Amino acid sequence: MASVRIGFGYxxxxxxxxxxxxxxGIKIDSPLGLLGHSDADVLxxxxxxxxxxxxxxxxxxxxxxxxxxxxxxxxxxxxxAEVIKILKEKGYKVGNADITVCAEEPKLNPHIPSMVxxxxxxxxxxxxxxxxxxxxxxKLGFTGRKEGISAYAVAxxxxx
Numbered sequence: 001m002a003s004v005r006i007g008f009g010y011x012x013x014x015x016x017x018x019x020x021x022x023x024x025g026i027k028i029d030s031p032l033g034l035l036g037h038s039d040a041d042v043l044x045x046x047x048x049x050x051x052x053x054x055x056x057x058x059x060x061x062x063x064x065x066x067x068x069x070x071x072x073x074x075x076x077x078x079x080x081a082e083v084i085k086i087l088k089e090k091g092y093k094v095g096n097a098d099i100t101v102c103a104e105e106p107k108l109n110p111h112i113p114s115m116v117x118x119x120x121x122x123x124x125x126x127x128x129x130x131x132x133x134x135x136x137x138x139k140l141g142f143t144g145r146k147e148g149i150s151a152y153a154v155a156x157x158x159x160x
Contacts, residue, residue, distance in 0.1 A: 002159070003158065003159040004095065004156060004157070004158050004159070005054040005055065005056075005092070005156070005157050006054055006157075007049070007051060007052065007053030007054025007154065007155050007157070008049075008050055008053055008152075008153070008154050009045070009046040009047060009048065009049030009050030009051070009052075009053060009151075009152070009153040009154075009155070010046055010150070010151070010152050010153075011042045011043075011045035011046040011049065011060075011150065011151050012042060012142075012148055012149070012150040012151075013034035013035055013036050013040040013042045013045075013148055013149060014034070014035045014147060014148045015032040015033070015034060015035070015146060015147060015148050015149060016032060016033065016034075016035045017031065017032060017033075018033070019032070019033025019034060019035060019040070020033045020039070021033040021034060021106075022034070022040065022041040022076065023041060023042065023043045023101060023108065023111070023115065023149070024041070024043045024044065024099075024101075024112075024115025024116075024118060024119055025041065025044060025077045025080075025115065025118035025119060025122070026111055026114045026115050026118060028111055029106070030105070030106050032146075034148075034149060036066075037066035037071055037072060037073075037074075038066075038071050038072070038073065038074040038075075038076055038079065039073065039074065039075055039076050040076075041076035041077075042101070042149050042150065042151045043099055043101050043115070043132070043151045044076035044077065044080050044119075045060055045076060045079075045151070046099060046151035046152060046153040047080065047097055047099055047119070047153045047155065048060045048076075048079055048080055048083045049153070050097065050153040050154055050155035051083050051084075051087060051094065051097075051155045051157065052083060052086070053155075054092075054155050054156065054157040055086065055090050055092055055157060057086055057087075057090065060079065060083075063079075063082070063083070064079050064082075077118070077122055080122050080123070081122055084122065084123055084124065087157060091159055091160050092157040092158065092159060092160060093124070093157065093158055093160050094124065094125050094129070094155065094156075094158075095125075095129065095156035095157055095158045096125065096129040096130070096155070096156050097119070097123070097125075097129070097131065097153060097154070097155040097156075098131040098133075098153065098154050098155075099130075099131065099133070099151060099152070099153040100133045100134070100135060100151065100152045100153075101132070101133070101134045101135070101149065101150075101151045102134075102135055102136065102137050102143045102149065102150045102151070103134065103136065103143060103149040104136050104139065104143060104144060104146050105146060107134075108134035109134060112132045112133075112134065115132045116130045116131075116132055119132070
């Protein structure tokens with residue numbers, strides 16, 4: 001078993017009225033929120049997939065299926081905490097994570113420090129080990145049309 005492993009994650013959710021917008025574990029003031037079985041925190045979902053992939057432990061849908069009523073409206077911070085437990089059971093800890101969120105609106109830059117703090121706490125790493133970046137798609141595609149938000153994540157895990 002390798003002492004260091006890397007994983008990649010991607011997620012996307014549709015923007016709709018009548019839902020809260022949760023990104024990186026932080027509630028963001030917005031007229032639109034992300035549609036999903038859980039709180040639809042696309043950033044945390046991509047991060048979970050990156051971590052699970054690095055540990056060769058399938059994906060977020062396998063561990064937290066949207067067919068299970070237990071996860072209806074679930075707080076994605078709790079899902080991330082469960083992923084960290086899975087890593088520990090396999091003998092790994094988080095090294096670092098790098099996440100990019102693609103959204104036209106709202107502007108996410110002011111929220112990034114709070115996201116980093118939240119995520120680093122859950123993962124048990126320093127704030128310097130969590131990078132969150134926001135970008136637009138220059139009005140191209142579903143993100144550019146403000147139909148949804150996507151997120152990409154890479155994560156490094158290390159053998160304990």
